[in-house]
Amino acid sequence: MNPPIVLITGGSRGIGAATAWLAAQRGFAVAINYARQADAARQLVQRIEAAGGRAMAVQADVGEEAQVLRMFAEVDAKLGRLSVLVNNAGIVDMKARLDEMSVERLERMMRINVVGAFVCAREAVRRMSTRHGGSGGVIVNLSSAAARIGSPDQYIDYAASKGAIDTLTVGLAKEVAEEGIRVNGVRPGLIDTEIHASGGDADRAFQLAHTVPMKRTGTAQEIANAIVWLMSDEASYVTGTTIDVTGGR
Numbered sequence: 001m002n003p004p005i006v007l008i009t010g011g012s013r014g015i016g017a018a019t020a021w022l023a024a025q026r027g028f029a030v031a032i033n034y035a036r037q038a039d040a041a042r043q044l045v046q047r048i049e050a051a052g053g054r055a056m057a058v059q060a061d062v063g064e065e066a067q068v069l070r071m072f073a074e075v076d077a078k079l080g081r082l083s084v085l086v087n088n089a090g091i092v093d094m095k096a097r098l099d100e101m102s103v104e105r106l107e108r109m110m111r112i113n114v115v116g117a118f119v120c121a122r123e124a125v126r127r128m129s130t131r132h133g134g135s136g137g138v139i140v141n142l143s144s145a146a147a148r149i150g151s152p153d154q155y156i157d158y159a160a161s162k163g164a165i166d167t168l169t170v171g172l173a174k175e176v177a178e179e180g181i182r183v184n185g186v187r188p189g190l191i192d193t194e195i196h197a198s199g200g201d202a203d204r205a206f207q208l209a210h211t212v213p214m215k216r217t218g219t220a221q222e223i224a225n226a227i228v229w230l231m232s233d234e235a236s237y238v239t240g241t242t243i244d245v246t247g248g249r
Contacts, residue, residue, distance in 0.1 A: 003054060005079045006231065007031040007072075009062050009120055010089030012041035014193035015142065015227075018220035019086055020044055022228045024053035031075045033089065035061045054079070062089045062116030063108070072123045081134065084231050085124035087117045087141045087165075092158045106157055113161035114168075117141060121172060121183075129179040136180025140230050141169045143187040145246045162187075166242055173240035182239040184230045189246025191218045213248030 006023050010016045011032035020030045021044070030048060032055060034041040041057035048055040056078050060071035075082060090113045093105055121139055128137030146159035147166050166185060173183035190205040190212060205217040226245050229235055 002080060003027050003029045004083035005029045005031065005075070005081065006084040006086060007033065007058075007075055007082055007120075007124075008086040008088055009033045009060075009116075010035075011086075012037040012044060012057075015188065015191065015220045015223045016086070016088040017044055018224035019088065019227045020055070021048065022221075022224045023084075023231065024048040024051065024055060026228060026232070028084070028231075029054040029079050031055070031079055032057050033060055033062070033071060035059070035089070061112075062120055063112040065119055068116070068119050068123060072127070076127075082124055082127045082137060084138045084140070085120060086227060086231075087120055087139065089116060089120075090142065090161070092155055095154050097153060098156055101157060109157045109161055110164075113158070114164045117165055118168060121168065125172075125176055125179075125181060128181050129176055131179045134180070137182075138231050139172070139181065139183045140227050141165050141183070141185040141242075142227075143169070143185045143242055145187050145189045145244065145249055147187065149249075169242055170240050177239055182230075182235070184235070184238055184240070185242035186223060186226050186230065187242055187244045187246065188223045189218055189244070189249045191220060191223060193220055211249060212246070216247065218245060218247055 006028045008016050008020050011020045012034035020032050024030050032041045045055040045057050058071050058074050060067040128134040143165045144162040147162035151159040169185040192205050209217050
């Protein structure tokens with residue numbers, strides 16, 4: 001029997017990489033998408049294969065539709081029909097107030113974090129939906145606690161992009177529930193990953209740990225645990241739900 005196939009966008013590092021490794025351990029064939037981190041993606045593929053799993057690395061900037069289409073075609077050709085999409089790819093930017101933000105920044109944020117997630121979900125639905133001849137599947141969207149908190153004086157554009165992901169999760173779940181597809185989300189809190197450094201503040205999670213009721217940052221593994229549970233048959237009656245993994249924040 002062929003293993004179920006999962007595509008993880010932004011899968012070469014952080015939460016995506018932790019999810020790829022855990023999914024492989026649970027018997028999934030894993031497609032690891034990356035935009036620029038080719039070496040990290042290939043190393044993760046080698047690690048999975050060395051442990052007896054099946055994996056591939058596939059380059060694409062999710063903010064570019066043509067690259068997304070190519071990515072899905074490559075997964076189709078090499079692994080087969082998709083079972084799960086983890087919509088994980090996303091960006092943050094430097095700390096700024098709204099009155100300091102350029103249109104270029106806003107457009108880039110929404111193109112990658114929102115439009116990219118929508119296009120990836122669209123392509124997944126076209127493969128999974130019974131309406132299109134598929135046998136069902138799962139989509140897990142990565143949101144953020146920022147969608148609830150708003151991230152004032154830091155990056156309300158990022159927070160707003162994740163608010164859009166929350167709405168995508170609710171709406172799409174209802175749209176495809178009768179077509180065999182479950183759609184859920186995970187809202188990470190302050191997690192110790194490299195994304196903070198890309199926003200110019202590598203220690204941000206630790207600096208704000210005191211604001212978390214559990215008084216610590218979370219790990220990529222703790223987020224991966226929630227994602228892979230939502231991917232599994234143990235969550236077979238769960239759809240349209242976004243789980244907070246935030247330490248109570």
